[in-house]
Amino acid sequence: MSRRSWSSAIAGFTLIEVIGALVIFSVGVLMVVQVSGALGTQMRYAGARSELSVLAGQTLDSLEATPFASVTPGTAVDTVVVEGITYECTVTIATMTPVLRRIDVSMVAVDGHGPSHSVTSYASADW
16 A cells, blocks of 8 residues: 555545534434424423313312202303413213212313313212
């Protein structure tokens, strides 16, 4: 090997190698940015799910604490805002038997973007 060809072989990286490395690095950075954006959305939805669960539980607790005769069958609709998302809260009370009523609480995002939550419980009269 001549002295000239040996020194050019160890002189550094070629332009093609540098461009290839930059492309691979850029794709990696873009993937990390995309994942972090999705992670932020999932964290926001997780907070909303937690708050929806608490609100639905509070609604059920208040209805279960109400005397059976005062728990009248029907549907009530209200709106609540959780984590910046507007939800329609629907409470449905249905008579199953003369001494048993079913209580459904459903929270659904008005615009369809966001988590939803629903729970069911029963209220009974004293025998």
